[in-house]
Amino acid sequence: MSFRRPHLLGLAGLEAEEIGDLLDRADSFWEAAGTPGWRATKSPATARLSAVNLILEPSTRTRCSFEIAEQRLGIEHLSVGDERLSLIKGETLVDTGRTLRAMGVNVFIVRHPEVGAPARLSEELPGAHIVNAGDGTGEHPTQGLLDLLVLRRRWGSLGGRRIVIVGDVLHSRVARSCVHGLAALGATTVLCGPRHLQPEAGGWPGSSVAEDLDDALAGADAVMALRIQRERFTAGEALPERAAYRERFGLTMERARRLPSETLILHPGPFNRDVEIDGEVIDGGRTEVWTQVRAGVAVRMATLTALGEALEASSVETGAPAGAWARA
Ligand code: NCD
Secondary structure (H helix, E strand, O other), rough: OOOOOOOOOOOOOOHHHHHHHHHHHHOOOOHHHHHOOOOOOOHHHHHHHHHEEEEOOOOOHHHHHHHHHHHHHEEEEEEEEEEHOHHHHOOHHHHHHHHHHOOOEEEEEEOOOOOOOHHHHHHOOOOOOEEEEOOOOOOOHHHHHHHHHHHHHHHHOOOOOEEEEEEEOOOOOHHHHHHHHHHHHHEEEEOOOOOOHOOOOOOOOOOOEEEEHHHHHOOOOOEEEOOOHHHHOOOOOOOHHHHHHHHHHOEOOHHHHHOOOOOOEEEEOOOEEEEEEEEHHHHHOOHHHHHHHHHHHHHHHHHHHHHHHHHHHHHHHOOOOOOOHOOO
16 A cells, blocks of 8 residues: 555554555665755656745754755755744744745645644645644654664564664654554564653553663664653653763663664664763764664655655546645
């Protein structure tokens, strides 16, 4: 089953085949993702796309890789952040979306601090395709896909694998998307970190919760460290102390040395060196962190191409011009 949805809002609810289709597409863009200046031959599916990257929270990897993906696919695009938008004059997100829609924009890559903001836009902007590029503590599906891509390229298949995700899981949209994607593809996850930063046991599919990192790491196929997302802590939530955190939950050089060489080490970035992962581990060359970044370009090219094809197919079915304002 190919991915034929109008939006990519999350990995929760996607079928394994749909995820597999996006990963297959991303695989086909692997070389393109690592080749400066690569350009796709124009395809009718992507030629009809006009994208805006609406990035309303800090972002390096996600924003830049969407831009690079759009450039390599020859998609008309622009990127804007809050400081340059009328949102700061009190305009609502939906009105900003409608304004861009009236200019013919039909793809919205949306990063927003509120859970559900991209989904809201998908309801309010008929004819537009929305990609969630991170909504608060909600989901970050293209990040989840890029992690799956890295693992699948290493292992061939994810069935039966066990992945430890350590850190501030509760506030992590990366972890949520990853866990859903991994569960769909037959892998299990062990969520580890301070108890108050973990979801309820059994709350996330295919996952269990562990408090001791060293126990959790025994026999793991991969481990992903997460940043403590201080910006998402609410008044009552205690921030862990750096040194104590590193001691119990950090991917220190010592822990990394104890891991078998085939255990993969991931981190979505940005890193807080020497807190959740030692700088030495990152610089030591045995992590997947830079491969993850390259996979990000491939996955975003895959997503845009899939949306373009879905749009192309729907316009063939309805006879309407693809993505035109008239479709609203
Ligand atoms: C993550 C995010 O923004 O959710 N970063 C990313 O997209 N690579 C993780 C984080 O901010 O810690």
